[in-house]
Amino acid sequence: MTLTVIVVYLLLVLAIGGLSQRLLRRTGEDYFLATRSIGSFILLMSLFGTHMTAFALLGASGEAYHRGIGVFALMASSSALVVPVLFLLLGPRLWELGKRYGYLTQVQFFRDRWGSDGLGLLLFGVLTALLVPYLVIGVKGGGVTLAEITDGRFPEAVGSIAMCAVVLTYVTAGGLRGTAWANTFQTLVFMTLGAATFFLITDRLGGLSAALDRVAEVDPNLLVRGERIGKLELLSYTVIPMSVGMFPHIFMHWLTARDARAFRLPIVAYPICIAIVWIPSVLLGVLGAAEAPGLQGPAANSILVKMISLHAPEVLAGLLAAGVFAAVMSSLDSQALAASTMFTQDVVRHYGLHDEMSDRLQVLLGRLFVVGILAVSLVVALTADRSIFRMGVWSFSGFAALTPVVFAALYWRRSTAGGAFAAVSVTAVLWIWYVARSWSDPGYTVFGSGLKPAAVMLLASAAAMVVGSLATPAPDPRRVARFFDDGR
Amino acid sequence: MSRIRLRWPAWTAVAALYLLHNDLWLWDDPRRLLGLPVGLTYHVLYCVAAAALMALLVRRSGGGEGSG
Numbered sequence: 001m002t003l004t005v006i007v008v009y010l011l012l013v014l015a016i017g018g019l020s021q022r023l024l025r026r027t028g029e030d031y032f033l034a035t036r037s038i039g040s041f042i043l044l045m046s047l048f049g050t051h052m053t054a055f056a057l058l059g060a061s062g063e064a065y066h067r068g069i070g071v072f073a074l075m076a077s078s079s080a081l082v083v084p085v086l087f088l089l090l091g092p093r094l095w096e097l098g099k100r101y102g103y104l105t106q107v108q109f110f111r112d113r114w115g116s117d118g119l120g121l122l123l124f125g126v127l128t129a130l131l132v133p134y135l136v137i138g139v140k141g142g143g144v145t146l147a148e149i150t151d152g153r154f155p156e157a158v159g160s161i162a163m164c165a166v167v168l169t170y171v172t173a174g175g176l177r178g179t180a181w182a183n184t185f186q187t188l189v190f191m192t193l194g195a196a197t198f199f200l201i202t203d204r205l206g207g208l209s210a211a212l213d214r215v216a217e218v219d220p221n222l223l224v225r226g227e228r229i230g231k232l233e234l235l236s237y238t239v240i241p242m243s244v245g246m247f248p249h250i251f252m253h254w255l256t257a258r259d260a261r262a263f264r265l266p267i268v269a270y271p272i273c274i275a276i277v278w279i280p281s282v283l284l285g286v287l288g289a290a291e292a293p294g295l296q297g298p299a300a301n302s303i304l305v306k307m308i309s310l311h312a313p314e315v316l317a318g319l320l321a322a323g324v325f326a327a328v329m330s331s332l333d334s335q336a337l338a339a340s341t342m343f344t345q346d347v348v349r350h351y352g353l354h355d356e357m358s359d360r361l362q363v364l365l366g367r368l369f370v371v372g373i374l375a376v377s378l379v380v381a382l383t384a385d386r387s388i389f390r391m392g393v394w395s396f397s398g399f400a401a402l403t404p405v406v407f408a409a410l411y412w413r414r415s416t417a418g419g420a421f422a423a424v425s426v427t428a429v430l431w432i433w434y435v436a437r438s439w440s441d442p443g444y445t446v447f448g449s450g451l452k453p454a455a456v457m458l459l460a461s462a463a464a465m466v467v468g469s470l471a472t473p474a475p476d477p478r479r480v481a482r483f484f485d486d487g488r
Numbered sequence: 489m490s491r492i493r494l495r496w497p498a499w500t501a502v503a504a505l506y507l508l509h510n511d512l513w514l515w516d517d518p519r520r521l522l523g524l525p526v527g528l529t530y531h532v533l534y535c536v537a538a539a540a541l542m543a544l545l546v547r548r549s550g551g552g553e554g555s556g
Contacts, residue, residue, distance in 0.1 A: 069528040073509070077531040080538040081505055088545060208523055216518075223525040225515045235510055264546050271538040279532060283524075 002150055005318025009189070009325065010166050016185050017170020020178035031175035031363045032104050032341045036095075038180055038256040040265035046180045046253050047266050048273045049187030049330030051083070051244060054141045055392070056277050057194060057324055062301035064285030068222035070229035071285070076278035078234075079241040080271035086245045086403075087267045092260040093410050094251065097483065105338075106251045107346040113409045114417035115479055122424055124346050126402070127248050131339055134395040135373065138332040139164060140381035142325060148302050149321045160381050163325060164374045167333045172367040176256055179333045186326035191276050193323035197308065197316060198280030204311040205287065214290040222286050230450030239454045243399035245406050248342060249334035336377075340369035394435050401427040401457035404465045413480050415469045422468030423461045430457045494549050505541055509534065 029035055038046065064071040094109065103109045106127065111120030139160050146159030170178045205211040215222055225234075244250050257263060281304070288303035291310060295303060308317050344365045405423050408415035434453040438444035445451055494502075514527045521529040 069525050072528055073511070073531045077534045077538075078509065080535040081502070081509065081541075084538065084542045085502060085545075088542065088549065209520075212520070212525070220518060224518055224527055231510070231512060231515070238506070238509065267546055268539055268543045271535040271542065275532055275535040279528075282528070 001314045002318035002321060003154075005315060006146070006162075006321050006325065009322035010162065013166055013182050013186065013329070014169055016182050017174050017178045020170070020174030020181045029102075029104070030177070031366055032337070032345075033252070034175065034177040034180060034256045036099060036256055037177075037258050038253075038262065039258050040262040042180050042184050043253065043257055043262050044266040044269055044273070045184035045187040046256075046334070047087070047250060048270065049183040049190075049327075050249050050253060050334040051247075051331075052187075052190070052277060052327055053138065053331045053392075054145060054324050054327045057190065057281055057320075057327055058145065058301045058304055060278060060281040061285030061288065061304045062298065064222075064282040065289050065295060065300040065303045067228040068224070068226070068286055069282060070225040070234075072278055072282045073225070074229055074234055074237050076274050076282070077271075078238045080274050082238055082241040083244050083274075084267045084270045086242065087263060087270065090245055090406060090410065091254045091257075091263045091267075094406075095254050095257050095260060095263070098255040101482075103255065104252075104345050105342050106246075106248055107342060108350075110405070110409060110420065113479075113483055114415075114420055114475070116417035116420075119417050119420050119424075120346065120350070122421065124342060126398075126424055126428055127246075128339065128342065130395050130398040131248055131335060132373075132377070134392065135332065135335050135339070135377045136380045136384065137392050137395075138328045138335070139374075139377045140384065142328045142332075143381065145324045145328075146321060149305050149317055149324075157382055159325075160378055163329055163332070164378050167329050167336065168371060168374050171333050171337050171370050175363070175366070176252070176337060179337055180253070180256065182333060183330045186330040189326040190323040190330075191273065193319050193326075194277055194280040197304070197312070197320060197323075198284055200316065201284060201307055201311045202287070205291070208283075211287045211290070215286055218290040218293065222289055230445070232450035233445065233452065236450070236452040236455040239400050239452060239458050240393075240396050241400070242403045242458065243396040245403035246399040249331075249338040252338045252341060253334065336370050336373050337366075339373050340366050343369045343373075394431065394438075397434075397452070397454035397457060398427065398431045400454050401431070401461045403458065404462040408465050408469070410483075412469070413484055414474060415465065416472045416475050418472030419465045419467070419469030422464035426464040427457055427461045430460055494545065498545055498548060501541055502545075505534075505537060508537075 060071060060075060063075070067074075097103065097109065101109075101112060103112070107120045107124050110123055111117060140156070142163040143156035143158070143160030146154050146162075147156045170182050174181070202208045202211055205214075212223065221228065254263075284307055285300070285303055288300075288307050292303060292306045295306075304320065305317065308320055344362060348365055349362070402424065405420050408419060408423075430453075434444075434457070438453070444453070446453055446456055511527070511530050514530055517526050519526045524532070
């Protein structure tokens with residue numbers, strides 16, 4: 001039954017990708033950006049689906065199993081304000097500049113904004129280095145989930161290969177339009193399934209109130225923050241969602257908007273979408289502590305699967321697997337497409353073929369790069385052990401620390417390429433330093449204070465941006481005018 | 489233009505809501521409100537408040553005006 005549900009789900013996603021292919025105009029702008037034609041609802045679903053990963057379903061419930069209700073404040077509501085504020089301040093402005101100057105990637109924007117090829121190359125390297133581990137985690141996560149949900153009947157490789165094959169098919173067939181349509185469907189699937197699972201299970205437990213009473217008897221500290229969430233940790237965790245400001249795949253989706261008005265719904269509805277997905281995940285994790293006690297460490301990530309096997313029909317296990325696949329694939333597709341767009345535009349086109357690159361060749365190379373990126377991610381995912389999952393938090397932290405660069409580009413006339421070089425370099429050095437220090441201690445905080453390293457990295461990056469800019473000659477006023485004075 | 493221009497009351501509201509995320513006064517409160525532990529209810533309502541503030545900011549800032 002579980003397998004049937006998963007297969008039906010994957011076929012539905014493929015059908016949506018196939019439908020979008022009929023609309024593909026075979027131009028570079030259409031393949032990479034859907035000819036900037038995406039309306040507000042699909043933009044919301046694409047942005048939200050791309051941002052949320054399988055962690056929102058499985059990792060969140062696993063964390064809540066150990067740490068209680070405070071996980072919602074730490075990882076969900078911390079994004080509810082930060083993410084839409086960044087969308088408001090960055091999205092419409094970048095969309096407008098992208099449309100005016102024909103940008104397809106972040107690197108094109110930053111290279112043009114500060115007139116520096118070297119900065120573009122540095123950013124390309126850093127953004128790719130942060131993005132690839134994120135891709136690998138998604139591929140591995142899908143395989144691990146299928147293996148756990150089917151109790152080991154399907155080895156990890158089956159889930160990872162199936163997911164890559166489906167993503168590869170609809171991304172190469174429909175480009176960004178196919179990705180946006182598939183994302184919309186998949187986001188609706190994992191939002192609905194999380195809520196449905198929650199209502200079904202709490203009903204079987206005699207209602208939410210009775211289930212919470214049992215948790216209060218077993219471990220009352222799960223229903224408060226207590227010692228399990230640090231106060232400084234809660235404050236500094238709000239830095240992590242700032243990563244949306246520099247994610248290449250989020251930037252790419254911003255550029256697809258039909259007009260600036262399309263941003264209104266994503267900005268306003270984002271906090272509500274976060275609540276819809278995270279409330280069931282966190283609560284089921286907390287309730288699971290009373291229903292299936294004794295899970296140690298990462299084993300708690302399977303608490304949702306255990307709750308379903310204890311209290312729900314088998315078909316729900318299949319639907320949950322489909323929901324997890326939806327959450328993984330709706331991020332994986334955009335990340336693969338963003339990485340392929342960067343390779344095609346920022347390396348092949350910029351350094352090799354320039355304007356001799358026809359639309360057909362751009363689409364062909366874009367497709368080949370998607371194949372290559374997914375193949376490499378699959379090989380790494382199948383050979384790496386589970387410690388690779390630790391790279392997820394670090395990927396977010398690195399992108400978050402780069403956010404001052406995009407703010408300076410859009411809101412500070414005096415900012416220079418030197419400042420951006422300094423900010424990116426400081427981020428890269430601190431990132432390597434902190435990853436090395438925390439590898440043996442996943443719960444590492446700065447001096448054991450509860451402060452997340454991302455907060456230190458963000459402050460250092462912002463300071464480097466300011467000092468580096470003021471220490472270098474002021475930028476050419478004509479270049480600045482192109483970005484601040486309506487292009488005059 | 490799509491450049492967002494927020495006045496000081498808007499920035500004050502964003503800063504206030506940001507600070508309100510740190511609900512230290514409910515840290516160890518075991519009561520329930522609206523059927524949920526009060527520390528969770530607070531943050532669910534926080535999401536609703538964030539959505540309401542964003543609706544106000546989008547309207548006031550002219551964010552998203554113009555079709556390019």
